Amino acid sequence: MTDDSRQARWENRTEALLAVASLLFLTSYAVQVLASDLPRAWRTVCVVVLFAAWAVFAVDYAVRWRLSGQGPRFVRRHLLDTLVLVLPLLRPLRVVHIYEAVQRRHGRPRLALHARVVTYSGLSALLLGFAASLAVYQHERGAPGATIRTFGDAVWWASATLATVGYGDETPVTPMGRLIAVGLMLCGLALLGAVTGSFSSWLLQVFTREDDKRPPGR
Structure with a gap:
């Protein structure tokens, strides 16, 4: 099995998980910022969700880098994914990328x-x-x-x-x-x-x- 097919299979399997992680990240961050009187326990939950979402992005990035076999070139060819991993502000953009991938995989009219x-x-x-x-x-x-x-x-x-x-x-x-x-x-x-x-x-x-x-x- 080629690296491309293995990477494609991995991306197909993780699309839903990454979409959920993106939405959870944005939701927990919004709750943490806007709910100033949030109890300490719930604030801790929001922080845990934020780090868990980042961990999901990090694991996905590392696995796709390994499966691509591209070495350092992977960073340049997947600039958005790299920025999403480093800059929390851009993580909600994964929703747009994943939506496009889902539409393409299911063969829906584009x-x-x-x-x-x-x-x-x-x-x-x-x-x-x-x-x-x-x-x-x-x-x-x-x-x-x-x-x-x-x-x-x-x-x-x-x-x-x-x-x-x-x-x-x-x-x-x-x-x-x-x-x-x-x-x-x-x-x-x-x-x-x-x-x-x-x-x-x-x-x-x-x-x-x-x-x-x-x-x-x-």
């Missing part, structure tokens, strides 16, 4: 390439925005001179940052909050570039088809 880019970019923006709102709210609330004092403020800030608008009425003041802001800016630029490029490509295809349908000499 959207056109341009529609998939827009759809998955939108889902990624929602997940990233929610996760970033939680993270920046956790670090900014109660900080001296902070302008992001409620979760609603954090959602507004994340939306403006992802959209590359940057009103500046609410900005992070803590080092960790600013680091999150830099990451969110880069993700916003990448998502905006993907959607803009896909839309431009679609327009070019439409204009090309219209030109092909015109009678010769006109």
Whole structure:
């Protein structure tokens, strides 16, 4: 049996587990941040779930690296998985990746390439925005001179940052909050570039088809 087939079998078997781990990670993190009066026992449960989800990602990453037989090249060829393992903020994005894999494995009708880019970019923006709102709210609330004092403020800030608008009425003041802001800016630029490029490509295809349908000499 080749390494590719072994890796494919492993990925098929772990799709559901990784999806559950991604959702549990986001849910437990949200509960821990938003429920400020959470009893100590439940807060401990949330921390355990967070580390357990990370352990699932780490084991899956290590196994797929071993089965791929690619050595260090695996890191470059699976950049999203590497970032998901290192940066907790990106772990909810596994949901989008796994959804695509499930659709492909079951042979369900898939959207056109341009529609998939827009759809998955939108889902990624929602997940990233929610996760970033939680993270920046956790670090900014109660900080001296902070302008992001409620979760609603954090959602507004994340939306403006992802959209590359940057009103500046609410900005992070803590080092960790600013680091999150830099990451969110880069993700916003990448998502905006993907959607803009896909839309431009679609327009070019439409204009090309219209030109092909015109009678010769006109």
